[in-house]
Amino acid sequence: MRIITGKYKGRHFEIPRSFKARPTTDFAKENxxxxxxxxxxxxxxxxxxLFSGTGSISLELMSRGCLQVVSVEMDRDHHRFICECIKKLGDKSCIPLRADVFKILKACHQQYDFIFADPPYALKEIPQIPDLVFEKGLLKEDGMFVLEHGKDHDxxxxxxxxxxxxxxxxxxxxxxxxxTADA
Structure with a gap:
């Protein structure tokens, strides 16, 4: 896994072979x-x-200068890996949480400039994720939300x-x- 650009550009992290998560490919991430x-x-x-997996997106966001990145991953081993990567960078801008994304979405009161979600492609709740983000008002005005998903969703x-x-x-x-302001 490689950081594409920013202050940590080119840094590599070896993902354990035992991981179930599929990191966003470097090609897709860069594009x-x-x-x-x-x-x-x-x-x-x-x-x-959200659904941080290997932490690839969180690390990229940190490298690009985000003031704060909250990284949410439920799997214990994946969370530990994310914590190790953050420690290697020595960057305090990332807050790694080991938690259920849906519980976080329901309880969160903070607003963000950017939200990224990369749920498992087989997750049946994928269609509800955008509604949860917007119903809870988790984005600041002009904030962006990106949902990574398989080809079966429109x-x-x-x-x-x-x-x-x-x-x-x-x-x-x-x-x-x-x-919605333009509608």
Whole structure:
């Protein structure tokens, strides 16, 4: 796993072979971040990384200068790996939480500039995730939410949807907090 750009550009972390998580590919990660830079300045932003898995997105957000990154992962081994990566970087901007994403979404009162969710593609609750984010008001005005998912999901009719990007088998749906103001 590699950090694409920013202050930790080029840093590599070896993912244990026993991991069940599939990290977002470097190709897909680099491309989606290229798209996202048109919408958001990560410097000084606050971010929430849901279903963090290997921590690849959290580390990328830290490298790009986010003030705070909250990384939520339920699996004990994956959480430990994320903590080890953060420790190796010596960066205090990331708060790794070992918790259930759905409990966090229901209890969270903080707003973020950016939220990224990469749930297991087989998770049956994927269609509800955008609604949970927006119903709880977790995004600041003009905040961005990105949901990584398989090809079987179409969010184009969601009121906050702004665009879809596909890189191989990796799909991203992008949402923005301000979308309903234009409706």
């Amino acid at each position: 989606i971040f290229n798209v996202l830079t048109q919408y958001i300045d990560f410097e000084e932003a606050t971010a929430l990384d 969010f184009s009719q969601h009121p906050h949807f702004i665009e879809h990007r596909s890189y191989g088998s990796v799909n991203f749906s992008l949402f923005r907090a301000e979308a």
